[in-house]
Amino acid sequence: MTTESFPICLLHKPTDTIVDAVLQTSIEEAQLEDWRNLWVPAREEGIKRCVSTKQIECIPQSYRWKWDKKIAYYDGILAKRTFSVVCNDRTEGLMLVTTPAFALEESQKGKPLVYVDFLETAPWNINGFLGQGEYRGVGSVLLRAAVLLSLQEEYQGRIGLQSLPDAEAFYSRLQMRDLGLEHSKEGLRYFEMTPIEANAFLTRGGRYEI
Amino acid sequence: MKFSFPREWCIEMAREENGYPVSAGTLDSISTKNDASMSCAVEDVDNMRVAFGRFIQMIRRKRGYSHEQLADNADVDVVELKNIEKSSSCFPAPRTVYQLAKIFNLDSKKLLQLAGLTKKRDVEIENGALAFAANSESIGSLTPEEVEILETFVAVLAEKR
Numbered sequence: 001m002t003t004e005s006f007p008i009c010l011l012h013k014p015t016d017t018i019v020d021a022v023l024q025t026s027i028e029e030a031q032l033e034d035w036r037n038l039w040v041p042a043r044e045e046g047i048k049r050c051v052s053t054k055q056i057e058c059i060p061q062s063y064r065w066k067w068d069k070k071i072a073y074y075d076g077i078l079a080k081r082t083f084s085v086v087c088n089d090r091t092e093g094l095m096l097v098t099t100p101a102f103a104l105e106e107s108q109k110g111k112p113l114v115y116v117d118f119l120e121t122a123p124w125n126i127n128g129f130l131g132q133g134e135y136r137g138v139g140s141v142l143l144r145a146a147v148l149l150s151l152q153e154e155y156q157g158r159i160g161l162q163s164l165p166d167a168e169a170f171y172s173r174l175q176m177r178d179l180g181l182e183h184s185k186e187g188l189r190y191f192e193m194t195p196i197e198a199n200a201f202l203t204r205g206g207r208y209e210i
Numbered sequence: 211m212k213f214s215f216p217r218e219w220c221i222e223m224a225r226e227e228n229g230y231p232v233s234a235g236t237l238d239s240i241s242t243k244n245d246a247s248m249s250c251a252v253e254d255v256d257n258m259r260v261a262f263g264r265f266i267q268m269i270r271r272k273r274g275y276s277h278e279q280l281a282d283n284a285d286v287d288v289v290e291l292k293n294i295e296k297s298s299s300c301f302p303a304p305r306t307v308y309q310l311a312k313i314f315n316l317d318s319k320k321l322l323q324l325a326g327l328t329k330k331r332d333v334e335i336e337n338g339a340l341a342f343a344a345n346s347e348s349i350g351s352l353t354p355e356e357v358e359i360l361e362t363f364v365a366v367l368a369e370k371r
Contacts, residue, residue, distance in 0.1 A: 004213075006213045006214070006215055007215065008215040008220050009215075009217055009220045009221065009224075010220070010224060011221065011224035011225060018217075018221055018224075023213065023215060025213075060231060060233065061233070062233050062235065065235070116234045116235070117235055117236075118234065118235035118236075119232070119233055119234040119235060120233050120235070121231070121232065121233065126231050127229035127230075127231065128229070132229070133229060135224075136224040136225070136227045136228075136229075137220055137221075137223055137224025137227060138232070139227060139230075139231075139232020139233065140220070140223035140224065140226070140227055140232060141215060141220060141223070142232075143232065144213075144215060144219075144223075145213060148213045148214075152212075161234035161235075162234060162235060162236055163233075163234055164231070164233045164234065164235065166230075166231040166233065167230065167231050167232055167233050167234065169230055170227065170230040170231075170232050173226070173230075181287055181289045181290050181293070188236065202219075204219060204222060208216045208218065208219045209214070209216065210214070
C-alpha cells in the first residue's frame, strides 16, 4: 500500500505558534527509528523523574507500549492500518487501527466501524510528563484520520476505541458514546463515535468541510 | 485515499486538547509482559499496581467475599473489581477505591495512594506495597505467611489520620 502524506498543522505550546506537519498513512521504519531512538529514551527519563519525585500518576498509561513489536506482530495483516504524524522530520504521533470491527452501541449495533487499537503521542507532547508538552493537536489529527478512513470505507464515520483513563475526559468532550466497562478490556472504558458525533467532530458543528 | 485536514480545524482542536492526553488502546500490549528489557523504573511502577490488585484480592478472600458479594456490598462494578484483581495495569475509578476503602475500613487516602490515584505519596506505603507485591501470590488459599503479610499491610493502610 502506497504511503500518502497530507498537510496538517500543530500548536507548538512553548511558543504558542502554529507549525506545519504531515499526517502519513503508514508507520515506516523511519518512525520506528524515532520511536527507538527518541521516544524510548524520553519516556525512560520521564518515568525516572516521576518515580524520583513520587508522582507516579504523571506517568502516561501507555508506558509499556512497544511500537516495534506491535508493528512486527501485525505485519502483513490487511485489516490493520497504520498512521503517523511527522513534524520537522520527527515522529510526533502513531496510530494502529483495525478495519472493520463492529459497533456495539445500541443504535449502530453490528455495523462496521474503524477500531483504534493504539493511538499514542510522543512522550514530550504529554502535558505534565516532560513539562507542559511540546505539540498539541497530534491526537486529534490521528483521530480525524480514523474517522476519515471510516467514511472512506463507507462506515459513515463510526469508530470505536478503548480509552486509557487519562484520555476519557477528552473523548467525553467529543460526545463519544461511553459504553462503560461492560465491553472493556483490562478495565478500560469503551467509547464509540456514531455517524452523528463523527460529523460533529469533523465539521465542528458544521463550521468546517469534511 | 483523500483526506483533508483544514488548517483552522487543526488549530481549534489543538487548543481544545488543552493538555488532555489523547491516547487509546489496551494497557498490556503485545509481548510487553515480563519483558526483560523493561527498565527498573518501569518495574517499580508495575510493582505498585501489582500490589494494589493483589491486596484487594487477598483482603477480599480473607474476609470471605466472592467477587459478586464484594461488588454488591461495596456498590462497585463486578467487572471492574475482577479487572483490578487480575490486571496489574488496571486503573480503578477513584469512586471504586473509596467504596473499597469504606467496606474494608481502610484509610481511603492511603488506598487511593496505593492505587496510584493521588499526588501525595507516602514512603511507608510504597515500601510496604513493594514488599507486599514481592511476597504475595495471587492464587490459592492464604498461607499463614500471606495472612501475616496482609495483616501488616492492612495495619499500615488502616491507620487513619
